[in-house]
Amino acid sequence: MGKFAIRGLWVLIATIFTVFVTQPIGIKLHFMLSLSALAVMLAISTLRLAGIWRHIFLALASMLIIRYIYWRVTETIPDPSQLLDFIPGVMLIAAELYCIGMLGLGLFVNAQPVTRPQAPQLSDQELPTVDVFVPSYNEDQDLVAVTLAAAKALDYPGDKLTVYLLDDGGTDEKIYAADPVAAAKAAARRRSMQTLCAELGVRYLTRQRNLHAKAGNLNNGLANSTGELVVVFDADHVPAREFLRETIGFFGREPKLFLVQTPHFFVNPDPLERNLSTFAKMPSENEMFYGAIQKGLDSWNAAFFCGSAAVLRRTALDEVGGFAGVTITEDCETALELHARGWKSLYVQKPLIAGLQPETFEAFVGQRSRWGQGMMQIFMLKNPLFKRGLSLAQKLCYLSSNLFWWFPFSRLIFMISPLFFILFNLQIYDASPQDFVAYTLTYIAAVLLTQNYLYGRLRWPWISELYEYVQSVYLAGALASAFLNPRAPKFNVTQKGTSLSEDNLSRLALPFYVIFGVLVAATIYTVARYVAEPASRDLLFVVGIWNIFNTVLAGLALGVVSERRERRSVQRLATNRRGELLVQGQPVPVLLMDASIGGLKVKVADLAGQPLSPGRHSALIRVPRSDGEGVFEAPVTISSVRTVEGARLLGLRFSAVGGDRHGLVADVAYGDLAGVRAMRAARHRQRNLVLATLETAIWGIRETARGLFFALFRRTPTPAAVADVEALPRVPAPVSAAEPSEDAAIASPRHEPGLRLEPRLPQAGAFSAA
Template structure:
């Protein structure tokens, strides 16, 4: 253990002890129950912040600075993928030309999701490969960037792939400096930092992330949980393909088991409704029940799902032909009328997706024998192993969220694969140049993370170590900060305007417990960062509270309520505007106005002898801190873009 690691661990322990000492006391002693409506939200926000600090401390506990890897062996085959949709040709080709000049032997491909013939002609004229979606993707889910990469995986065969966004210009030695990690046969992924060249030193949009692409990734790396961040990463094809095949098998088996359980219920319920003299119908249902048991036996024997379901469908068709003819069109109309099935019935009459709510409704309806037979046929057909509803049966990169990186990496870790974070700048990217683009990007990142949390909670995933679960949860947890921010804004406003204190009193005990925790927490950031500028990131973690709240609510609506997400690709160039976009930060401006008004009211109440000097002073400082945090949004709205900033800076320095 290095002296630096020992120092970090001692500070982490001190942070945990002081933080728990404070928050336990807050819950046990200091809550003002007469004002529970603000006291409880505030202590919950403080508890959230403590847990956030503890998760950060756990991350830093295994802080890891890797040695330079051994040189890669000769002869590895590498595909360099440059993903693009609608970015300008010159931007895409600038990255592609730099990728072509990477020193280690490789093939360069532009993955053009926009299917632009002109871009293809330019690329191929320069000896650069061009791939777009195959015809199999027509009228099927496209899955954004994940779909683009999955399509390219089946069109190429390199042992490794370097994934680059269209604006990430690689260094010629990016492969030479990273492929050596793959001498470890269990290494699936190597992530390098994302650094942006079009950002002023004051970083008004908070684009650089030196704390994440540094100490945080190095901390996660110590727990074998370094994240895949979507670009500037090298991945082993074998790991991805194993992941894709295993997910395909497990998801198909899960869907089939759900369908079989529902089919059993449908057949049993239809049988109970039969009366005397309906032996022929009872025999048909009995045959169907026996066939369902045979399906289970064949699956337990390890027979192929496609073969088992195909034979079952033939037997179901035979049962149906022996029953009295019915109006199948009316029956299908009834199936389609069930909410949850109407959006999942495919064009050929089969279910495109097995919907749990729809399955439950199917099992509860009263079906005629013929209706039961046809319902079972549709259910089993819904999990056709060929996955007719998708362009590809195997999807190695995760498609469960608007960002493919986190879920894919978590799945790789759950299979026992390893990842590494290589802390060296090996690509130069372009950050959003206006507030609207930045907010679009941050919202998509946050929505993708929350979708993963709701769909594949790390604590529910098999194969992950406890530390890996905590590393994923720590990132997901951070996006809940928007709700805590509301309490932190409201508490000082309520005190200064109404004189209501959310704690029993501002006693010496309160300050002796709170201040040491706040100080040691900041010391942890300073020691971990060691010269890294983290203030801008701390500002935006609070200042973007409306974006974080929207990410949680919209992702929840998408996952549990089936609502669409407002997905937009982040523009890579400055967007034209006729006026300053103050509307984009309206909630923050309202919060600032309310905070300022509360400060004015607090001063007036003090002058009138209605306020407590100590309580008011504490809350004045609190409000000043909040306003300082929120001031970044004013700077962001006024930011003219990098080129304009550069020209303005040159004029100030007297340069032409």
């Protein structure tokens, strides 16, 4: 269908809608028209119709939602003279209008999502030079090593590819810190990382001071490199071999292209997925963003940099002085500045990296607080609505991304609003039960159908509400502080690669139990009032159902903060590669079944009857490289032996540190991410709304019971038992008079001194200023 026909359809719908909204139709007629619209929407959704039907669906949804707004604003707000009713009533309608506004922005963003074809394939002579930056702060060395080895093994001409470790954990500021223990730790980290980079053929780069966190670290990389394109991988984001071949070609076709962003895919569950046991079957939280929203943003030239798994053009970064460092979300801020200058971005939906998510609820909340505060900073300091150079569509897209993070305020208002009537008999929603059914229930049905139609394969019903609630309890205060003082937030590093040795309650659990207790008490009181007050039963029934929904959500949250143990700090990825195991000098063919940073699981048909004792037998594993250029060799210790269906399964633990070990893991586990992509696709299943709602209710009962059990029989861990979220140091190290002050660096974050260290190990005092 052509653009003019689509626009004509929307004009017709807008005309019909204007008549529908402004006419004083009765409640029965409104209800019948709403049911008819819902029936058409349900048919379109059930039959999964697209094309023109998508526009009809969205038009009908828009009509119902805006009709609800009209009714809600004109007929249900309490009398301003009754302040006790009016103030919470206005709070509630403000929360509703926020959600409806976000839904409208979401419909706009995702009106015509783009799916990009494969990148043009360039000959080796046509390929530009590429610098790969792996910024690091306090990550485990083995974690960083696998990412570096995979980056070094990317399918790209070696003379055009340079990999840098940007080590912010070994800066001069940290090495010469006043705390001798911290200083010694930083010096040891620098030495070990230098050794690692020398083994892998990677360039080590650090700097004098930890200014501007990740943005400053990346800018130091820019100042000490020359590649035409820059690739950024977080230290825990391991790329597939084809990453560059799937992205670089787009830059040759579009000279104003500054960014090609790819999805972030995670091989471990986040705390909600792990504690609720949903990782294997439910789409991850970020799937809606990377599977739908970024595709929608791409259609408006508004897909933005997500901090990792992306390729950027150096000349574009040079034009804006490097990576932006005013806010703590340097990625979105940088994209905003470049879009405002007329540069273009592009999104490739294919997952090309495998990363890690925060393992503990505490680290998860810390990460989301940083994201939310950074988006609040952008809204306050660089409001996209007033940003010159952006198109109207780009302004709306960035506004949608910024305002999304205001959800804690509306979510908490929805949680407490029923209590105003139940506990204090306040009339904050002036409507009869009949009005509620005709307007509110049809509006809720329209929203649920719309969400399921647009995002059902990527987000199960009610899961957004759960994720928002468990974050809101702590994010509300963090966002309020950023709103009041947008220059105050500091960059916090998210701890990953940790493990929990036993079941325990999160240290952040207490508020969730308090809220759950209040909601349960309110439910009991609702029943008591229902029995004692026959005249109020209709309203008590409606408000009581609302409160029960909130109670189920709060019960699910108890399961989220009841942390299941996860002894494995590294993730195993399935593989199907052949190799050879040398045991006591005897070569034995093996099939590699999975691999991780720590070791391998292999399957052997026969070991000539040799008795093997776990922990006592050493061996050598050999695996052909996927590029056909030789083999990887790594010493291993046999850690377990068992027989399954006539075959012997061996658990192998790496017994020495070396370049081949990390290169082997990078090549075997991460070189081909087809298995990871298949796992991701298998979780993209749309669910029936009614069945999903019933299952969520049962799920809530189960997790409430588990949460109460944890409260009685599981203790909260001490601070040393789990990794905490650590902020970058703010205490400046001694500097020379020639070194720029922090104020000067803020004005021009790109230009700060750095230290350039080549793969060879320099002697003491051999560091030279770049």
